[in-house]
Each structure stands twice: as C-alpha cells, then as structure tokens.
Amino acid sequence: MTSLSKTWQLIILSSITAIVLFAHASYYYPFLSDDTLISLRYAARLIDGDFLTWNNGEYVEGYSNLLWILMNAALALFGMDLIVSVRLLGFICVLLIPVLFYYDRIFKQGKTIDDLWLGAIFYSFAAPIVVWAIGGLEQPLLMLLFAFSLYLIPRFFANLSNPKNILLLALTFSLMILTRPDTPLFIVAFAATFILHRSPLQKTQKIIALIKILSFPIAAFIGQLTFRMMYYNDFLPNTAYVKITPSGNHLLNGLEYVFGALLFMLPFSIFAFKQLFSSDKLKSNPSYLYILIFLVLYFPYLIFIGGDIFPAYRHMSVVMVAFFWLILDSNHQIMSFLSSIERFSGKAIKPVLISCFVLLFIGLQIVNTASRRAKHERWEWIGKELGLTLKQTFSDTQPLVAVTAAGCIPYWSELPALDMLGLNDKHIAKNRPTDVGDGMLGHELGDAQYVLSRKPDLIIFNIGTYPTFRTGRELEQIEKFHAEYKPISIYLQESDFLSKVYIRLNSPKVGILRNDDEITIPGYLFADTLQAHAEMFDTTLQLKLEHLQKAYLELPNLKDDYWFEIDSKSDEVFVSIIPDSISSKIEILNLSVQANYVKSVTLRKVKSDY
DSSP, X not given: OTTSOHHHHHHHHHHHHHHHHHHHHHHHXXXXXXXXXXXXXXXXXXXXXXXXXXXXXXXXXXXXXXHHHHHHHHHHHTTOOHHHHHHHHHHXXXXXXXXXXXXXXXXXXXXXXXXXXXXXXXXXXXXXXXXXXHSOSSHHHHHHHHHHHHHHHHHHHHOTTOHHHHHHHHHHHHHHHHHOTTTHHHHHHHHHHHHHXXXXXXXXXXXXXXXXXXXXXXXXXXXXXXXXXXXXXOSSOHHXXXXXXXXHHHHHHHHHHHHHHHHHTTXXXXXXXXXXXXXXXXXXXXXXXXXXXXXXXXXXXXXXXXXXXXXXXXXXXXXXXXXXXXXXXXXXXXXXXXXXXXXXXXXXXXXXXXXXXXXXXXXXXXXXXXXXXXXXXXXXXXXXXXXXXXXXXHTTTOOOEEESSTTHHHHXXXXXXXXXXXXXXXXXXXXXXXXXXXXXXXOOOOOHHHHHHTOOSEEEBTXXXXXXXXHHHHHHXXXXXXXXXXXXXXXXXXXXXXXXXXXETTOTTTSXXXXXXXXXXXXXXXXXXXXXXXXXXXXXXXXXXXXXXXXXXXXXXXXXXXXXXXXXXXXXXXXXXXXXXXXXXXXXXXXXXXXXXXXXXXXXXXXXXX
16 A cells, blocks of 8 residues: 555545445435435525524524534525435544545654554444434534544644634634534633643743634634624523533533443544553644544543433544544554554464454444444434424414424424423523433423413324423313313325324314304314324315224303214215213214225204204
C-alpha cells in the first residue's frame, strides 16, 4: 500500500470506510428517531409558510437544532422528501469526517494506509456513528463541525495571524452554536486551549486573535438568543425546561451513561486515552489539549443532565470523533506495544491480539443494549401509519390531537397537536411537578387538568396504548376524562397493530353530531374491541364487522323514538336501540356472510302527527 500515491491511498481508504459504513448502517435501517420528526414538523411548516411554529398561532421552540432544521428545509425546497434529506445529510457528514482526517494524515503528516487502518476499523464499526448517520437528528452535523475544528486548530496555532484560518475556525464555531444549545462547551474548550497553549505571540496579540475568533460565535449566540426572545418570548428553548431536570437519580443515570459508553468502546477507548496522556502531543499539538479540555467539560455535563434516553449513546458520538482522531495517531504505538508482547512471549501472537481487540469491539457494538435498541426500535413507523390514517380521515376538520409521541403522529398526520410531555408546550414545560427528577429523563412532565382544558378531540398515548406517563396516570383518576372520551380500536393493516385512540364523544370535529332532529354517529365510535375495530376503507376510517358480529355504543337515555339510516355498502347491517333507565345502548349487527364496513349511523327523530 505504501507504494501507492497519496491520492490513491486517500481514495482507497475513504472508499473502504464508506462501503463499511454503508453496510453497517443498513444493519440498523430503517431506524429513525421520533424527535427527528419533531424537527421535521417545524421544517415542513417553515416550507409551507408557517415559519418555525408547532401549530398555527402557537409559538414554542420545541427544537434544539436550528441549523439542522434550516438545512433540511433548504433541501426540501428543491423537492426532496424530508426523511430522505435527514438521512442524506447525516450520511454525508459522517463520510466527510474520515475523508478530512485521512487527508490530514496522508497529505499533511506523510502517513500511509499502514498507519491508519486501525482507526478506520474503529470509526467504521462504531454503532453510534452509523445509527445517528441514519437516525435523523443533528449529531452528524455536530460531529463534522467538531472534526473540522480539530483539523483547523493546529493550523491556526501554526500561524495565528493568518486571516483564512481565523475566519474558518470562527465560522465553524458559529455554526456549532446554531446546531445545538450545549455547543458553548466547545467554545470554552477552545478558549482555554488558546490561553494554556504556548505561543510566541505577546499577550496583547493573543487577546486580539482570541477576540477575532470568539466574536463570530458570540454574535451567533446573541443573534439566536435575540430571535428566541423576540419570536418565542423566551430566554431558553422550550426543550431545556423538559430535559434539564438535575437530581440525584439523574446524576447516577449520567454516571452510568458515561462509563457505560466508555466500556462500550473498549478496547479503543483505552487506546485513545493512552495516546492522549502518554504522548508529548499535549504540549506540542493544541488539538490534543483541546480534546482533553473538552472531555473534562463534556463528561461532567453529560453526568449532570442525566445522560440520554436515545439508542446507541447519541451524545457520545462527538467523543468518538475525538477518539478517532487520537487512534489515527496511535497505530504505530499500539503495534510497537503488541510487538513487545510478542517478543516477550516468544510467539507470533500479534495477529491474534489484534483480531481479539477488533472482535471485542465489534461484539460490544452488536450485543450492547444501547445499540440493540436502535436495531429493534420501529414503533415510529407504526406511528406513521396511524398518522396517515388520521390525516386521511380528519384533514378537513383539523381536530386537535393530544400525543405523547410528539414526532411521528403530528408529523405524518399534519394535524394540530398538543404535546402532553411538554417539549412543544410552554405550559407543561414551565409548570413542573415537585417530584421532577425521579422519573424517566424527558418524560416526567404532564398536567391532565390542563390537557382536558384544551379539549383535544383525540388523545393518543405512545402509538395507541392505554394511558401512560404523568398525564395518562392523572387522567385515569379523573371522572370527566372517562365521561367525555371513548377509547376506540384502530387496526393498522400494514403494521398489523391494534392502536387505541381516545375520542371526545361530543367533539364537532370527530365525535357525535347532534341537532334538533337527528344524531349522526361515526361508525368508528362503535369500534372498541379487537373483533369490532375500525380500519381504513374507501379512504376513510370505518367500523369493520365480520359475519354475525355486533358492536355497541352507549349514549345517555334517548327519550324520543328514532329511525335509523346506516351509511354502509351492505343492506344486511342492522341497528337497534336497547334502552334502560339511565342510558341507551345502540347495537349494530352484521347479518351478511361477508365482512362489512359502517361509515356512520344517523338517528332521525320520529315526528308525530298527533
């Protein structure tokens, strides 16, 4: 390999890395984070002219990745599907990182493929890298910007007066600021590196150079803060009130998260730390000092916020970029260490040890619970079918849908939505319960009375389960909820999933319609069991009844006489009323030998001529 030109070495190593990354990502495909779809709802509404809003007239910053949203919205303006755009941008960012690092090592440092292959294995087989290349959130962009800062920092310190290096580094940090709210950590790490790293410049010159760099990200920070305060009338993104809930419980979770991730990266995490601390590059290479200070800041931050709930150690992806940088420099030292073991043992065991190291790392990526979750998490796609079902059925009436899965259902239904966990709701986010910090990170908030006061037409827990999380538990204890809402069963045919949706019975948008002479009941309100369920038929949601199957709906006692009109394609579906002293039970019976669908039942009052 060393006989090849530098260009061919870069092409070959980059191509092999890209192929392995693509194959590795296909193992986790079609994983897509539900929070991705929250961001894409904002992007879709921006494209449609509704700017960065959650609902019409509802200004809440339920995202924390402004630049990522804008980039995807820009691609969508050219006709690209937003799901395709997040995957495309994510994969491009993930691919550019090794190309940048290989270019630096091969063209700038004179290294060859023989010096870089171990780092390539680490990066290509790291589960967090590929999971979040396709997962849809902003991590790939942040990883790329961090990688670019690692590449630029040595060049900046080599020539502090070069305006090109100053501008590129300043722009990189500015884009970081717009990518995530916690990126000031990177800026602080750089500033500390600048102060601690030895430089031939005088103190005044160093201060001027630092001001030139920091002025850009500070301006970006102030600009975004000004926009937030003017547009959303808030100092922090709404997500911060929901996700930043420090407590003893979350500190323990954060410790487990950080140390679990470092174990997950064995043995390469050891190689990276050994390279960081045992070489003289902490003094000579400012990127090493930058990495060290960043890790000193970042690990306590992750512990403080309680880690993360997403699969595959999402927040550790930037740490993996730092480790990738270090491991690319440590290949020679690792091989020398293994050679010394080989000489001591007197046996040719170096290939065996290398194979064991690589297999250990790959095995941990596969069997670890964090990465296995990404392999098996597919509920967002069930939410897609449910969302599209709601869109087809209710797009004309635009009902308010209260959800806990605030990504998939609102994104694909395109209906007004109430986020019962608070990421996209200011009231829930800012009215935190006293026991916050004891529960699941980002899923602790809720307010059942507030939700009922908003009179949502539909209430959906997860992708259609029984009430859950704080709001669900509180609703279960409220009589008004049980009196006003009826759970119906919707069968999602493609997903083979029975979804439970709570419908407000007297909602003019989805419920029973009444006037002086008639009552119109949608057929799906009778669908409350596995046998008598609703499903899509003729582009709308209808009750499905098999042969001799019955379905019921209980209404307050009907005092008048009614005759019935059934909107069904069969004349063998019959309706009757079973009265009692308190209520009237309406029964639908299918006498056909075939399954039949009922769109609605209309009760018309019998008028007396006497």
